[in-house]
Amino acid sequence: MSTLTLENVAFAYEKGRKVLQDLNYSFDAGKVYAIVGRSGAGKTTLLSLLSGLTSPTGGKILREGHDLQAEDRATLRSRHVGIIFQSFNLLPHLNARENVELSIRASGKKQRDVKGRALALLASVGLDTALAERRVLKLSGGEQQRVAIARALSIAPEIILADEPTGNLDLTTQDEIMTIFKRLAHEEGKCVILVSHSPDVARMADEVYELAPLRKK
Numbered sequence: 001m002s003t004l005t006l007e008n009v010a011f012a013y014e015k016g017r018k019v020l021q022d023l024n025y026s027f028d029a030g031k032v033y034a035i036v037g038r039s040g041a042g043k044t045t046l047l048s049l050l051s052g053l054t055s056p057t058g059g060k061i062l063r064e065g066h067d068l069q070a071e072d073r074a075t076l077r078s079r080h081v082g083i084i085f086q087s088f089n090l091l092p093h094l095n096a097r098e099n100v101e102l103s104i105r106a107s108g109k110k111q112r113d114v115k116g117r118a119l120a121l122l123a124s125v126g127l128d129t130a131l132a133e134r135r136v137l138k139l140s141g142g143e144q145q146r147v148a149i150a151r152a153l154s155i156a157p158e159i160i161l162a163d164e165p166t167g168n169l170d171l172t173t174q175d176e177i178m179t180i181f182k183r184l185a186h187e188e189g190k191c192v193i194l195v196s197h198s199p200d201v202a203r204m205a206d207e208v209y210e211l212a213p214l215r216k217k
């Protein structure tokens with residue numbers, strides 16, 4: 001059974017103006033997926049459906065065979081789905097470790113050694129203790145992206161969603177970030193779904209879905 005399955009999914013912000021239509025995708029554990037499409041194609045909208053933040057206006061999304069809409073959203077977000085937003089949504093005046101700690105605490109699970117766990121997560125994405133103690137404001141784009149990944153991982157999700165994860169990064173950093181996503185899928189069995197307009201992201205993914213813009217009727 002697939003981790004996530006889309007059955008004829010459609011979405012419209014306003015009645016009669018569909019942004020997404022007839023999507024039949026499936027996503028499995030252990031793979032990196034790229035959903036590509038140009039600006040305005042509906043990529044961010046689709047991620048918000050996959051995360052359960054928004055409900056489709058047509059069709060169904062199934063997680064492990066069960067309708068995502070019937071699941072408790074808070075549980076989904078605190079246990080199963082880790083999201084990396086395009087703008088990271090980190091707290092800029094806190095340091096990297098504190099950002100990850102906040103998310104560990106917010107998950108509601110009882111945790112011992114929250115600090116140690118945050119540092120281990122940051123180390124796993126290539127941020128050492130010195131960088132972990134630096135305010136987000138003073139980190140590079142690539143480093144902030146790593147903090148956002150560590151934060152998403154803090155809930156030990158089966159599914160990782162990322163919006164334009166290589167958006168403003170140079171080629172080398174892009175490759176490094178993609179290598180992290182590939183390791184999470186191939187070695188840790190996560191289902192990684194990236195949406196992007198970048199051909200490089202598509203090239204490095206295991207499977208690619210193309211989101212064509214809908215023709216205006």
Ligand SMILES: Nc1ncnc2c1ncn2[C@@H]1O[C@H](COP(=O)(O)OP(=O)(O)O)[C@@H](O)[C@H]1O
Nearest residue numbers: 013014019037038039040041042043044045046
């Ligand atoms: N909150 C919203 N209300 C109405 N229309 C929206 C909203 N968010 C996005 N859209 C429209 O939906 C379409 C898809 O947007 P989006 O999912 O952000 O595309 P992408 O991420 O591929 O650039 C665009 O035409 C956009 O203007």
Ligand SMILES: [Mg+2]
Nearest residue numbers: 043044045163
């Ligand atoms: Mg977008």
